[in-house]
Amino acid sequence: MKTSTVNIAFKDDLLKDIDHIAKQESRSRSELIREAARMYIDKKKKWESIFKFGNKHAKKIKIKETDIEKEIQKYRQIKNHS
Numbered sequence: 001m002k003t004s005t006v007n008i009a010f011k012d013d014l015l016k017d018i019d020h021i022a023k024q025e026s027r028s029r030s031e032l033i034r035e036a037a038r039m040y041i042d043k044k045k046k047w048e049s050i051f052k053f054g055n056k057h058a059k060k061i062k063i064k065e066t067d068i069e070k071e072i073q074k075y076r077q078i079k080n081h082s
Contacts, residue, residue: 008033 022032
C-alpha cells in the first residue's frame with residue numbers, strides 16, 4: 001500500500017497528550033494518529049448509515065423531523081409531570 005507523508009500542526013497541549021498516550025501504548029505518534037483518523041472515519045460512516053436508514057423509513061411512513069421533535073417534547077413534558 002502506498003503511503004504519503006503529511007505535516008500537521010498541533011497545539012502543544014494536544015501533542016503532549018498524543019505523545020503520552022502513544023508512549024503508554026508502546027506505539028509511535030504516527031500509529032496513534034492513523035488509528036484516531038480510522039476511528040473517526042468509521043464512526044462518521046456509521047452515523048451516516050444510521051441517518052440514511054432513518055430518513056428512508058421516515059419517508060416511508062411519511063413523518064418529518066418536526067413531527068419527531070414534537071413527539072420528543074410531548075414525551076419530556078409527560079416525564080417531567082410524573
